[in-house]
Amino acid sequence: MDHAGSGKAHADVDVLDEETAARLAELFSALSDSSRVRILSALAQGEMHVGALAHVVGISESAVSHHLRGLRQMRLVRARKEGRFVFYSLDDDHIADLFRCGLDHVRHG
Amino acid sequence: MDHAGSGKAHADVDVLDEETAARLAELFSALSDSSRVRILSALAQGEMHVGALAHVVGISESAVSHHLRGLRQMRLVRARKEGRFVFYSLDDDHIADLFRCGLDHVRHG
């Protein structure tokens, strides 16, 4: 009996289950594009509206909006309407932590 | 004078420069696939050879090998040859940290 009908493929190693792995991959996937990374790095300094983000990051407002949609759906950013502007900010400090954690590895890894 | 000829697009917000952003995105990109996430979660428990990883993760040895190549190039995993086997392990503890950091967000985020 080398494996039972449980979720684990092998008794002696417990891999992340497929669902958790998929969600984790999805999270990292949200950070796997340089435009999104720059958007988030800008938002790490305070809220900013779409047009300003586009200007600062250097891509079109449409592209920014598309990215923000994904980031919103993953609850990485939060939107606040003010007149015809929509200000975005990081949803919580946890995001910035994850961000810094990656930066550490990139810089002196 | 709202902007000089420096690397920054706007004086009052410093976005990550494109190169650093690209490297950070590349790092997260390495973790943006559920198969790779499961491979790394397995290696977090100790070194393992390719065939075992394939069995545990549930994808072909070829697919595992392709993934490991990318992970090796990004210095996320390290290879050790022993006879005809090649044992892989996480390159450093920093990887596991980044991993846990993401898991925290997924679980109680």
Added chain:
DNA sequence: TTTACATATGAGCATATATTCATATGTTAG
């Protein structure tokens, strides 16, 4: 109202990526 502005969104395209298959390389056993 009309006009201009700010953002959102769907379609289309071009590129990237994950997997499979076939094959190559390298190792051990007979």
Added chain:
DNA sequence: CTAACATATGAATATATGCTCATATGTAAA
């Protein structure tokens, strides 16, 4: 040597992804 095994790798394919363009929605000013 040959044969079986373990891993690596290139090609091909299918799917995913990022961007642009056109357009839609919503807000504010004239």
